[in-house]
Amino acid sequence: MVHRLISVFIFLACxxxxxxxxxxxxxxxxxxxxxxxxxxxPENIQDExxxxxxxxxxxxxxxxxxxxxxxxxxEDCADTCLARVGxxxxxxxxxxGTAILQDGLYTISxxxxxxxSGITVEEISFDSQDKNxxxxxxxxxxxxxxxxxxxxxxxxxxxxxxxTLEAIAIDETDFFxxxxxxxxxxxxxxxxxxSPIWETHxxxxxxxxxLKESFVLALNAESTYELQIYxxxxxQEAMHYRITSTAGTWPFQEDRHALGERSFIELSQKLEPGIxxxxxxxx
Numbered sequence: 001m002v003h004r005l006i007s008v009f010i011f012l013a014c015x016x017x018x019x020x021x022x023x024x025x026x027x028x029x030x031x032x033x034x035x036x037x038x039x040x041x042p043e044n045i046q047d048e049x050x051x052x053x054x055x056x057x058x059x060x061x062x063x064x065x066x067x068x069x070x071x072x073x074x075e076d077c078a079d080t081c082l083a084r085v086g087x088x089x090x091x092x093x094x095x096x097g098t099a100i101l102q103d104g105l106y107t108i109s110x111x112x113x114x115x116x117s118g119i120t121v122e123e124i125s126f127d128s129q130d131k132n133x134x135x136x137x138x139x140x141x142x143x144x145x146x147x148x149x150x151x152x153x154x155x156x157x158x159x160x161x162x163x164t165l166e167a168i169a170i171d172e173t174d175f176f177x178x179x180x181x182x183x184x185x186x187x188x189x190x191x192x193x194x195s196p197i198w199e200t201h202x203x204x205x206x207x208x209x210x211l212k213e214s215f216v217l218a219l220n221a222e223s224t225y226e227l228q229i230y231x232x233x234x235x236q237e238a239m240h241y242r243i244t245s246t247a248g249t250w251p252f253q254e255d256r257h258a259l260g261e262r263s264f265i266e267l268s269q270k271l272e273p274g275i276x277x278x279x280x281x282x283x
Contacts, residue, residue: 023055024063024091024115026082027074028108032101037135041099044135044276045110048143049095063089079118086115093121095146106134110142122146126154132273136160137218140277152279157221160275163252164214166266168229170206174260175231175239184231188265190217190250191226197280216272218280225250229259 025046030038049055066088067074072081086094097110107127114121124145126138137158145151165188176184186202197217202209219225227243227250241259243251251257252269259265 020054020056021092022058022090023049023112024058024086024089024094025060026063026085026094026096028097028099028110030099033099033106037131038099040135041108041139042095042097042110044139045095045143045146047276048140049147051143052147052149054147058089058091079113079120083113083115083118086113091115104129106131106138108134108138108142110146112146122148124151130157130159132159132271133157135273136275136277138277153222157219157248158277159219160216160272160277161219161252162214162216162270162272163250164268164270165200165211166268167208167210167212168202168259168265169208169263170202171260171262172206174241174263175206176236186229186231189228191228192220192223192280194226195282197282199283216275216278218277219248219250220280221248223247227251227257227265229265 023046025042028038028041046057050057063085066072066085067077070085070088072085077085082094082096092115094113094115095110096113097108100107105127106129107125109123109125111120112122113119122145124142126134126141128134128138137152141152141154168186168188170186172183175186183204183206185204187199188201189196189199191197198215200213202211224247225245228240229243230240239260243257243265245251245253252267254267256264256266
């Protein structure tokens with residue numbers, strides 16, 4: 001029985017290993033983008049693909065050595081050439097593509113090429129007039145397509161931000177006290193499409209409190225956001241403060257929001273074009 005179980009485990013391990021593709025990553029052909037931005041594209045797609053268990057990436061230096069030894073001109077290295085280099089490097093597939101800026105439209109096309117046949121096995125494209133969206137959500141979209149995952153919806157405006165709760169002023173006229181006269185803590189919850197994606201709470205003290213609490217979130221162009229501020233005491237809707245935003249905006253776009261008659265909350269935001277797109281997690 002033990003030997004049979006060991007055999008099953010070995011079989012499953014081998015089957016899993018056979019599903020893992022060895023991938024060689026090449027620079028994308030660039031037409032109009034800044035060099036640094038173009039060079040970051042395959043690297044960032046690789047980072048996204050590494051989150052799946054289906055790829056093992058070959059050493060980039062090994063690929064560079066083969067290109068140098070074979071005296072290959074990168075500009076003239078088309079599919080047959082890329083497949084040959086990938087095969088020499090020991091790859092099953094190669095990742096290649098193009099990055100184009102034309103008439104204000106950014107377009108990235110990414111392809112997986114089989115090294116044995118030289119045939120494209122997967123191809124996906126993304127375009128946007130916003131470079132930040134292209135280099136954030138666009139790369140996430142491309143990696144999902146190459147990995148065979150369901151494509152996230154192209155919404156034309158998803159970006160990453162560092163958002164900050166700067167401070168809050170809590171006046172006792174706008175929040176409850178317990179039956180013994182003690183103030184309750186104040187809860188702050190951010191929702192996306194009614195699902196909580198972040199929360200914190202402030203202690204029992206009242207008055208002006210500096211928070212400086214920051215976190216990175218995706219602002220989705222089609223989502224609706226609501227910031228809720230309340231205490232968990234004898235809850236009353238009049239003292240459950242809701243800052244609701246229209247689709248594609250959120251409370252952090254304004255510096256200050258009033259809470260009742262004398263209280264307020266101060267917020268700020270910072271666009272993060274260098275941070276890869278990551279969907280907000282529900283809590």
